[in-house]
Amino acid sequence: MSLSLAAIVEALGGELRGSPEREVARLASLETATPADISFLVPNPKLAGLLAQTQAGCIIVAPAMQEAAGARGDCIVASDPYLYFARLTQLWKRTHLPPEPAGIHPSAVVEEGAQVHPAARVGALCFVGSGARIGAHTVLRERVTVASGCTIGERCLIESGAVIGGDGFGFAPHQGQWVKIEQLGGVRIGNDVEIGANTCIDRGALDDTVIEDGVKLDNLIQIGHNTHIGAHTAMAGCVGVAGSARIGAHCTVGGAGMILGHLDIADHVHISAASMVARSITKxxxxxxxxxxxxxxxxxxxxxxxxxxxxxxxxxxxxxKKLAENGDNARLSG
Amino acid sequence: MSLSLAAIVEALGGELRGSPEREVARLASLETATPADISFLVPNPKLAGLLAQTQAGCIIVAPAMQEAAGARGDCIVASDPYLYFARLTQLWKRTHLPPEPAGIHPSAVVEEGAQVHPAARVGALCFVGSGARIGAHTVLRERVTVASGCTIGERCLIESGAVIGGDGFGFAPHQGQWVKIEQLGGVRIGNDVEIGANTCIDRGALDDTVIEDGVKLDNLIQIGHNTHIGAHTAMAGCVGVAGSARIGAHCTVGGAGMILGHLDIADHVHISAASMVARSITKxxxxxxxxxxxxxxxxxxxxxxxxxxxxxxxxxxxxxKKLAENGDNARLSG
Amino acid sequence: MSLSLAAIVEALGGELRGSPEREVARLASLETATPADISFLVPNPKLAGLLAQTQAGCIIVAPAMQEAAGARGDCIVASDPYLYFARLTQLWKRTHLPPEPAGIHPSAVVEEGAQVHPAARVGALCFVGSGARIGAHTVLRERVTVASGCTIGERCLIESGAVIGGDGFGFAPHQGQWVKIEQLGGVRIGNDVEIGANTCIDRGALDDTVIEDGVKLDNLIQIGHNTHIGAHTAMAGCVGVAGSARIGAHCTVGGAGMILGHLDIADHVHISAASMVARSITKxxxxxxxxxxxxxxxxxxxxxxxxxxxxxxxxxxxxxKKLAENGDNARLSG
Incomplete structure (x- = not known):
């Protein structure tokens, strides 16, 4: 289980300064890396000191750091070391870990009328309801629910325990009791979306709940009915979004952030962790x-x-007021 | 897939002003409705302007709005348009969507000694433990756990991934470690209760955790052991209730509200979203x-x-204090 | 279904004052106990009044309360009544409830290459991935996911719906989109750990996420990738811990507490419910x-x-400032 520096640079680009034949045994952080490992340094002056301390056998660095890094040993120079490292994890997975093969696990329950693309994977003990559609190269890990009438695009990853298409929470009050509003909409999820473990996305009341392309949702997130989340927005764990919120593209929400219903969040808005949004945000x-x-x-x-x-x-x-009056009095009497 | 206005009024009452033979193709909000759709207007003066803008083919309105609504086209006059609309969603579901038939899905695991009413539905990949009881017309969606000794009343809806009857969180500290208190109680859920996706209701330590009739719980809610929730109380997503809290009837808790243990909440108390209740509330x-x-x-x-x-x-x-002294001094010296 | 006081004292020690042949039918709190029940009184002067009111047939008390308790009826004297009570619940479970037998439920999916100790229990509809290891006397309740490469020690209890080893939430930003960082680490869970219903513990990005011995996690908790939780730390429901946090031993976190990533919490730190930790805590x-x-x-x-x-x-x-100047002026002019 190893990769040569030559193989890495051949697959991902970048400029290798050092021995192409060196084999790396593991990807590691600078702090825990051994001489057998490859690591990366983000271009942050505060972290430059780590370069002297790390034991890493090879380091991915930005052009500005190539002299310092080259002086201590092998390095790969890349314009964005963090991005390079992300792609290296993907290369590592492709070459070292068993693939997640396409197909429907025999323990999964896929109702008649569901459309699962032959290149999609439905994991063990999943449920896919009638009329649901799952696009090519999308992976449902284990124990995922995709209820009837919900659609998931291509290249999505849905983690274990997620529930797509539960009923939205809608009731009309009547004489001290609650009368159910049946939830007749669905959930529409775009391409390249990732949805975390035990996260819930409710179906819409009338129209659909919509998650646009490239959205990334962490674990244990609640997305209320008829919410619209713009492309490439990311939310950390334990976030809650109430019904009919309209969240822009390229937003981020920190862990346990809370967004009330029926409000608008502009593009490029960033909500800190544990913060509660009770009004629309337009800037x-x-x-x-x-x-x-x-x-x-x-x-x-x-x-x-x-x-x-x-x-x-x-x-x-x-x-x-008093002090001002005293001043006036003083002036008057002065 | 459509319903005539005559059929709607025949099933749900209300006064039709317009063409009984008109067919509606969809239920929709005023904003998205087309001439083929039916929508509703809640009696809120702020929303009256929507009447002029909507494309809806038919609108459900309160008596006070019937003239304005009738002037623009077909309408149904009902004393509570929102309630009427809720019932229309139910009619639509009955007439347009496949029923959720009674019975136990073959992929579900129902232990010996569980009692599932023949008119109840146990969905795919559910688990029902020994001694659990599920009442008539109750629906467990997919992947629900009802652990041994827990009872669920009639006409309840339990969404996918919910866990009823996990162990309460109870430990006695001993020499820096935690000694488990086995949780010997159960969970008792009344009639007409709705429990959201991935919501957890723990079994009691000695006595039961109790959820009374008509309670509505949204997704990802945590209900601690020995909690008692009064009838027709509703909680939005991500709420947490710690152990042995006693919550009254007809309460509401907003999203991510948090209620500490061993305290009492009176009837008709409303907790806002993201608010933390650390003391009993008596009014x-x-x-x-x-x-x-x-x-x-x-x-x-x-x-x-x-x-x-x-x-x-x-x-x-x-x-x-100083300013008062200065004043006194001023008066003394004045 | 009963236990004699003699049998209790024989199994758990303590000094019995009263009739060894008395049978107790139920464990109960002082408030709800009947003469057929056994209860306990923690040594808190505020609660001494309960002694006069309870109907309990036998009470577990501390030595300081033995005279008062003995005067009203049977009691068991133990140095730590709450601990004694915890052990009594365990005795009760062993003698009154059906055992949770070792073995793999036929509905569970255990991939080739997973190692499940013969004395472990894998409940109904669980998934255990290739390369995962589950130690002796560990119990996975129903519908638990243990993903590939994750290890769980001995005598652990994992509640229904928990997800061990979902992908950590890691992405590199690139031209307004997110590039996935494959999560190549695993999850390592020690001995005597309890993990609540629908709780999620993500696998590490490069190294493992680590949960040390004796940790107790309640329901619906999110543990981010590469988090390290020290031994015997306990967290209540709805807590979130972001990635790479390092939490000490013997800590507690109240319900819905939130801990940001990449920070250190010392041993014996106690975070109150609904509190957000945005910096390291060293004391x-x-x-x-x-x-x-x-x-x-x-x-x-x-x-x-x-x-x-x-x-x-x-x-x-x-x-x-003004008041001080006025004073100076007054003194100057005085």
Whole structure:
């Protein structure tokens, strides 16, 4: 299980400074790499010191670092070392790990009327409902649900336990009880989408819930009915998006971020972890809202004061007024 | 696939103003409806303008809107258009979608000693443990777990991936380690309950965890052991309820709301999204607690100041004192 | 279905004050116990009053309470009543509930090359990938995924729906799109670990994600790739841990706590529920950070003021300055 530097550069490009015949046994971070391993250095001046400390046998570096890296041993020069490294993990997987073959696992349940492309893979113990469509080269790992009438594009990866097409959460209140609104829409997922383990994407009430091309969703995310997520938006674990939110393209949402329903998020908006979006956001940028953690005693005092913040602001206003009056009086009497 | 207005009114009541023979091809929102579709207008003055813009072939309206709606085309007059619409989705499902037939899917695992009512449905790849009971007309979608000794009432809907009856989280600390408290209770779920995809309801430690009639739980919700949820309470996605909480009837909890254990929530309490309940709430009302989102730079400054809020309050107190003394001095010397 | 007090003391030790031949029919809390039940009293002066009210036939008490407890009826004296009770639940389970027999359920899918210890149990509809290893006396409940190359130690309990070894969430940005970093590491779980329902533990990017001995994770928890969780740490439901976090031993994290990636948490750190950890924590202690809940109107006013807190602090600074100047002026002119 190894790759020669020559084979790497042949497959991925980049300029090799060092021995083409060197074999690397493992991909590793700079901190844990041994002389048998290949690693990478992102072009960050703060990390330049790692170059002197790492034991890595070969390092992928940016052109600006090639002298320093070359002086210590083998390196591959690439314009974007992190991207190069990503592609190296893909090369490694192709050459070292068993493929995930196309086809439907015998333990999966695929209902009549579902269309699974022959080049797609439906893993063990999956369920694919009638009328669902799964595109070419898409992989459903194990125990995935794709309910009836939902469509998934090409080259998607759906992790274990994900549920695509559960009922949206819709009820009309009536005399203290809830009357179900049947969810008649579906879920439409584009190409190159990744959906994490145990993540849920609800079907729409009337129209479809839509996930555009290239969206990446981490684990345990809840996407409410009729949400629209723009292309290449990425969300970290535990995020919740309520119904009918319209989220732009190229956005990111940090872990446990929460987006309320029926609002619009522009393209290129970045929501920090643990932040709650209760209004539409029309301008690109980074948005944050969480209570900073503190030792418990300090938090208790500040949280208690927070309950009086509005009153405190009023008290400051009064002080300002009084002081201004005093000043006027002083001037008048001066 | 269509329904005539006559058939709708015959099934659901309401007063038809227009052509009974008109066929509607789809249920749609006012914004997306075409002349072939039926839509609804909730009686909200802010939305009255939609009436002029929508292309819908028929609109369900409240009596107060019947003149305006009738002037533009066909309408159905109903006292509660949203409720009428909910029932129309149910009619549509009954008449247009394949039924979810009763019975146990051959891929499901139902242990000996489980009691599944013949009119219940156990979907593909479900697990029902020994001693569990599932009532009439209850539907387990796919890949649901109902562990041994748990009971589910009638007309419930359990979405894919839900886990009913996992062990509650209970341990006694001992010399730096955790000794398991076996969870000997079960889960008791009433009638007309809906439980979302990948939601978890833990079995009780000694007594049962109880979900009363008509409760609606969205996806990815965690209900701790020995929790008691009163009738017709509804919770949105990503909510967490810790152990032994006692939540009243007719409550709502917004997405990612968090309720600590061993506390009581009165009936008719509404918890906003992303809010954390750390004490019992004895009075009906709306309760909220989350840090308002802001652009990141503004948040950083305010969050940093928040760590000094208690001290700031003390400083304001000092200022007030000093100013009062100055005033007294002024008066004394005046 | 009962146990005699003699049998309990014989199995678990402790000093019986009362009738050895008394049979207990149920374990119960003090509040719900009947004369046929056994209960326990933790040594908390606040709870001593419960002793007079409970109907329990026998109570497990600490030595300090033995006189009071003995005066009202049968009791078992144990140095740590809660620990004794935990062991009693285990005894009860062993003697009253059907065992969870070792072996692989016929509906489970275990790939070639997986190593399942003959004394382990793989429940219904589980998936165990090639190269995965499951140790002796470990139980996978139903519908668990253990992906290829992941290892689980001995005496672990994995609840229904858990996903061990999904891909970590790693992408390199490239021209507005995301290029996948294949996740080549695995998950290594120690002995005596408990993992809750629908909890997800991602495989590492290069190295393994590591969960040390005795860790207890509740339901719906997300553990990112390359996280390291120290021995005997416990986390409540809905917690999220981002990638490459390094969490110490003997820590606790309350429900919905959130820990960002690439940071270190020392041993014996306790994070409160709903608190967000955005920096490393180097000292043991309790840490908290959430916005205190309030009635909605009060919250709205305080939250609005919070957006001006930094400015408010500046205004207080100005007031202090002015007041100090006035004082100086007064003294100068005095």
């Amino acid at each position: 690109p940028g980074q948005y944050t809202g969480f209570f900073p953690i503190d030792d418990n005693a300090a938090w208790e005092k500040n949280a208690a004061s927070l309950k009086h913040l509005h009153a405190l602001r009023e008290r400051v206003r009064q002080l300002e | 009906p009302g709306q309760y909220t607690g989350f840090f308002p989102i802001d652009d990141n730079a503004a948040w950083e400054k305010n969050a940093a100041s928040l760590k000094h809020l208690h001290a700031l309050r003390e400083r304001v107190r000092q200022l007030e | 043991p202690g309790q840490y908290t950070g959430f916005f205190p809940i309030d009635d909605n109107a009060a919250w709205e006013k305080n939250a609005a003021s919070l957006k001006h807190l930094h400015a408010l602090r500046e205004r207080v600074r100005q007031l202090e």
